[in-house]
Amino acid sequence: MAKARELKGRIRSVQNTRKITRTMEMVSTSKLKRAQDRVEAARPYAERLAGVIGRLLTPELAARYPLLRQPERVRRAAVLLLTSNRGLAGAFNANLIRETRGLLARLRSEGAEVELHAAGKKGIGFFRYQGETLRTAASDISDRPGAADAQRLVDGLMEQFIAGELDAVYVVYAKFNSALSTPPTTMQLLPVAPPEGGQGGDADYILEPSGDEILGRILPLYVRNSVYRALVETAAAEHGARRTAMKNATDNAGDILETLTRTYNRVRQAAITQEIAEIVGGAAALE
Incomplete structure (x- = not known):
C-alpha cells in the first residue's frame, strides 16, 4: 500500500x-472588471484631447513647439517598458520583454544610442539580469495607476526631448483589446504625431486664450495622458492574462x-x- x-x-x-x-x-476576474472600467473611462478624455490638438494645429504652429519637433534622424532614443510587478500571468511579461528587446535591437541596428527605462519588477529584474543599464526603474506602481504615476514616468523624458537630448521616445505596453486579446504594443510617444481630425482653420468657435497658448498647455497633458492610458491598459491586460493562466x-x-x-x-x-x-x-x- x-x-x-x-x-x-x-x-x-x-x-x-x-x-x-x-x-x-476569482480575484483576477474581480480586478479585471474594475481595471476595464478605468480603461473605458480614460478613452473619452484622450479622444477629446486629440480632437482639440487636431483642430488647432497648423503647420505654422507645429514648427514652434519642441514636443512636435521631427528629427531628421534618430540618434538618441529612450524606451519606456511597462510590465507587472507579479508573475503567474502566463506569457504576459515575457511578450512585453520580447517586444522591447526587438525594439532595442532595431534602434541600435539603425545607429541610435538607446536608454532604457522600466516600470514593473518583472521587466526591471529581467534586464538587470541581462546586464542592461536602466536609466530609471519604478517598481512601486500598483495595479491601479494614477495620473501622478504617468507624470512621474514621463516628465523627465519630456524635459530631455525639449532640451534636444533625445530624438524619440517610445513606450512598450500591453494594449487592452479584450480580456483575451492583449498584444504587446510599441507606441511612439515623442515627437507627438499630429492626431487625426483636421489641420486647424476649420474651427467654428472663439478661442480664449489663443490657440497658440492652448496648444502649449495641452501638448504636455496629451503626452502624460498617453502614458496614463498605457499604464491602465497594461494593468487591465495583466489581470486578463492572470485570469486566463489561473x-x-x-x-x-x-x-x-x-x-x-x-x-x-x-x-x-x-x-x-x-x-x-x-x-x-x-x-x-x-x-
Whole structure:
C-alpha cells in the first residue's frame, strides 16, 4: 500500500493547488472588471484631447513647439517598458520583454544610442539580469495607476526631448483589446504625431486664450495622458492574462486529479484483490 499512500498524498497536494489557482482566478476576474472600467473611462478624455490638438494645429504652429519637433534622424532614443510587478500571468511579461528587446535591437541596428527605462519588477529584474543599464526603474506602481504615476514616468523624458537630448521616445505596453486579446504594443510617444481630425482653420468657435497658448498647455497633458492610458491598459491586460493562466491551471489540476484518482482506485482494487486471493489460498491450505 506504499504506492496508494503516495498517490493519496499527491491527490491532496493537487487539490490544495487547485483551490489556490481557483481563488486567484476569482480575484483576477474581480480586478479585471474594475481595471476595464478605468480603461473605458480614460478613452473619452484622450479622444477629446486629440480632437482639440487636431483642430488647432497648423503647420505654422507645429514648427514652434519642441514636443512636435521631427528629427531628421534618430540618434538618441529612450524606451519606456511597462510590465507587472507579479508573475503567474502566463506569457504576459515575457511578450512585453520580447517586444522591447526587438525594439532595442532595431534602434541600435539603425545607429541610435538607446536608454532604457522600466516600470514593473518583472521587466526591471529581467534586464538587470541581462546586464542592461536602466536609466530609471519604478517598481512601486500598483495595479491601479494614477495620473501622478504617468507624470512621474514621463516628465523627465519630456524635459530631455525639449532640451534636444533625445530624438524619440517610445513606450512598450500591453494594449487592452479584450480580456483575451492583449498584444504587446510599441507606441511612439515623442515627437507627438499630429492626431487625426483636421489641420486647424476649420474651427467654428472663439478661442480664449489663443490657440497658440492652448496648444502649449495641452501638448504636455496629451503626452502624460498617453502614458496614463498605457499604464491602465497594461494593468487591465495583466489581470486578463492572470485570469486566463489561473483558469488553465485550475482546469489542468482537475485533469490531473481525475487521472490520479483513477490510478489510486486501480491500485487499491488490485491490493484488495490480492488480499482476497491470499485469504482464499490460506483457507484452501487449511482444508
